[in-house]
Amino acid sequence: MKDTKQVTIQKGQRFPLTIKRMGIDGEGVGFFKRQVVFVPGALPGEEIVCEAVKVSPKFAAGKIVKIRRASEGRIKAPCPYFEKCGGCQIQHLSYDHQLKEKKDLLRQAFERYTKIPLNNLDFRDTIGMENPWRYRNKSQMQAGMKNGKVTAGLYEPGSNRLTDIDECIVQHPQIDKVTNIVKQIAQDLKISIYDSKKHKGFLRTIVTRVGFNTGEYQLVLVTSSKDFPEKDLFLKELKQRLPDINSVVQNVNPEKTPLVFGDETIVLDGEDQIMEQLDHLTFKLSARAFFQLNPEQTIKLYNAAKDAAGLTGREKVVDAYCGTGTIGLWIADRAGEVRGMDIIDSAVKDAEKNAVRNNINHALFETGSAETVMPRWEKEGWHADVVIVDPPRTGLDKELMKTLLKTKPERIVYVSCNPSTLAKNVTELSAGGYTLESLQPVDMFPHTSQVEAVALLIRPRKKK
């Protein structure tokens, strides 16, 4: 039979709309004549007049014409760039409401993709920050030119218009200082700015990373070529204004690509890495090394994973998708043995160095995919009691899922940045005999719609 469903909403049509929930990008979601409507900026519980700006057979996108009844959580976003920048989506919602909505995003995903009754589950409230500002340790600001002035910032959502940002209130203040000084020096020395449309110009991106607990900081200038004629003058000016900077490096990215970094990195001044400390562990971070962006919340996230792992000091633990080994090293003091793997060789090398630096000698890291390395270890007779996974947004690879269901570790601790793939993977693990014991949302990125979660799955014990 043909699908007889008609498009009931016309582009430009105005209609009243009650916002039922928050969508994954922080937008309001409502229903008009049973058709789903997504409205950026609208908040759950609000009654608005909406204008349809895009319609398709499956959904409509709208904009707010008028708010008839505002959410009690609605506030004035404190950042002057909020409407234009696209970095934060829900600054206009009070922080305690944000934490509730993030838990709700997880609930929605589990209701949609699993049959698990959430009422009986240990489904915890979102772990938030006491002061949810100035939490980011790194920024990547695209350089641009506007009316003869050097600018740096982020692109407006869905456009190639750059918003020049002098101050970002979710970043460490030193990052603003470094970015503004670099903009000024680039302006004074007339350093040419990269134009992505013409694929011309030198300075592409200003990347700054700060060690929150060490105070060390690094500037990375991403440039389109190695040749840097103003280098000496640039460094002289920079050192005058930032005499305590620990590391200045240049990364060369000659490609026409939206990716920020290229393959070649050159140290211009100071060290090639900066130090950071997370509680009892220290890490050395090179320009391209992955490191969690919110150090205060990282400690809470990793502690949630450690608690879920329920270690006694004897277990063999896998840190799958280990990056620079941070989770594995974090739990190592309570594990018998730790093994981790990641597809990025430089991250694995960093993990090995981080283990040595922290005197952890019962952790082994290997380069390779989780889906190939994990079954090999099992085949070699090394059986994991606990597996911690922290996959990319796409979730667990099918082959890894098969290995888990075949080798049946006692506990699986799933650290996830994507509620949908988490819920889908939990369904598969449940079908394979695992029970979802607890679900802990953690807010790693206040004022954005992103939510991280730690799920604990346990294998029912065999009856004797």
Ligand SMILES: C[S@@+](CC[C@H](N)C(=O)[O-])C[C@H]1O[C@@H](n2cnc3c(N)ncnc32)[C@H](O)[C@@H]1O
């Ligand atoms: C969300 S990050 C986790 C990083 C780390 N656990 C942390 O907290 O810093 C995901 C990691 O998975 C790695 N990765 C992606 N696909 C992979 C695969 N098939 N096997 C192993 N690692 C993979 C990426 O290189 C990245 O380091």
